[in-house]
Amino acid sequence: MVIDIPYYSDNSRISNSNLGFYLKGGPKYLKDMMDGKQEGMSASFLEKGTMIHEYILQPEEFWKDYVILDFEVPKVKQQKDLCESYINLKKLNPLDTEDTLLLQAYNNSYSNTKTDVKKVEEAKNLIETYAKYLEYLEIGDTKKVISFADLNTLKAIKENITKHKKANELLFNLPSTYETHNEFHINWEVDKENCKVKCKSLLDRVCFDHVNKKIILIDLKTTVNVYDFKHSVEEYDYFRQIAYYGLAIQWYMANVLNLNTEDYDFEAYIIAIGKDVNNEIRVFDMKVENVINEKLQLINNILQKISYHISTDNWEHSPEYYEGNGVEELKCVNI
Numbered sequence: 001m002v003i004d005i006p007y008y009s010d011n012s013r014i015s016n017s018n019l020g021f022y023l024k025g026g027p028k029y030l031k032d033m034m035d036g037k038q039e040g041m042s043a044s045f046l047e048k049g050t051m052i053h054e055y056i057l058q059p060e061e062f063w064k065d066y067v068i069l070d071f072e073v074p075k076v077k078q079q080k081d082l083c084e085s086y087i088n089l090k091k092l093n094p095l096d097t098e099d100t101l102l103l104q105a106y107n108n109s110y111s112n113t114k115t116d117v118k119k120v121e122e123a124k125n126l127i128e129t130y131a132k133y134l135e136y137l138e139i140g141d142t143k144k145v146i147s148f149a150d151l152n153t154l155k156a157i158k159e160n161i162t163k164h165k166k167a168n169e170l171l172f173n174l175p176s177t178y179e180t181h182n183e184f185h186i187n188w189e190v191d192k193e194n195c196k197v198k199c200k201s202l203l204d205r206v207c208f209d210h211v212n213k214k215i216i217l218i219d220l221k222t223t224v225n226v227y228d229f230k231h232s233v234e235e236y237d238y239f240r241q242i243a244y245y246g247l248a249i250q251w252y253m254a255n256v257l258n259l260n261t262e263d264y265d266f267e268a269y270i271i272a273i274g275k276d277v278n279n280e281i282r283v284f285d286m287k288v289e290n291v292i293n294e295k296l297q298l299i300n301n302i303l304q305k306i307s308y309h310i311s312t313d314n315w316e317h318s319p320e321y322y323e324g325n326g327v328e329e330l331k332c333v334n335i
Contacts, residue, residue: 087137185202
């Protein structure tokens with residue numbers, strides 16, 4: 001399957017996250033998100049999860065993207081922003097005085113009412129503290145910086161996974177009959193009479209056993225509390241995500257491999273990784289038939305609405321608004 005546009009750069013296709021945007025804020029919010037007018041999750045929120053995914057699932061790629069540096073790096077976002085701003089300003093304005101550069105870098109990174117003298121003083125202290133980090137920035141290395149503490153955490157997570165009987169099996173000890181794909185990008189389509197949508201999915205890991213007719217979908221999630229993971233499942237609707245990925249796999253099997261998923265047993269798991277000091281591991285079976293069926297119906301309903309918006313280019317209101325008298329049904333539970 002040829003992928004012309006990287007997953008995160010392709011705004012012409014609908015992802016599971018896009019469904020969440022629609023449910024959260026309606027059609028205009030989704031359109032703004034797709035057009036880059038609204039911000040999604042911050043890079044810092046996603047960065048640690050990405051680092052763990054790559055270290056566990058794609059270790060050969062990990063060291064192409066990350067570098068361990070044995071010097072102090074900024075601890076908070078504003079400090080990092082100041083360092084980066086200072087380096088950029090030095091390149092753009094080489095004739096400016098040092099105090100001018102420090103003041104501007106500070107103002108670009110912090111918002112407070114301190115005097116200029118105090119700002120320059122604090123900026124100078126930060127520049128001195130992170131002098132080696134600034135040297136790294138000046139070299140222009142594209143790799144992300146991680147500390148030895150980060151690496152130790154990654155090693156602890158991997159060790160905990162190997163000690164967990166099911167997590168170890170899913171990630172490191174499946175039978176040789178399985179064909180494994182990590183970070184598996186599927187561009188797929190819904191093409192029905194009342195619903196025509198181009199979709200995309202990026203699966204953490206999917207394993208196909210064409211000998212024994214089995215498919216295993218595996219998703220890694222970091223969480224604050226593995227013993228309250230139910231809260232995360234509900235907040236981020238992970239069952240909807242699993243159902244959406246299942247549709248992607250079904251399309252891939254039928255349209256790329258010319259196989260029928262009904263001939264295969266399907267399993268789906270989430271490996272939850274605790275972000276606390278213990279980095280505990282729990283594995284959850286996500287193939288709960290009645291819940292998945294409910295989510296499939298929800299997905300179908302949302303995609304039908306998104307299809308309407310795409311075909312009409314009406315994004316200000318819901319389809320019910322445009323097709324009716326402007327009055328919409330309020331759907332509530334237990335009323």
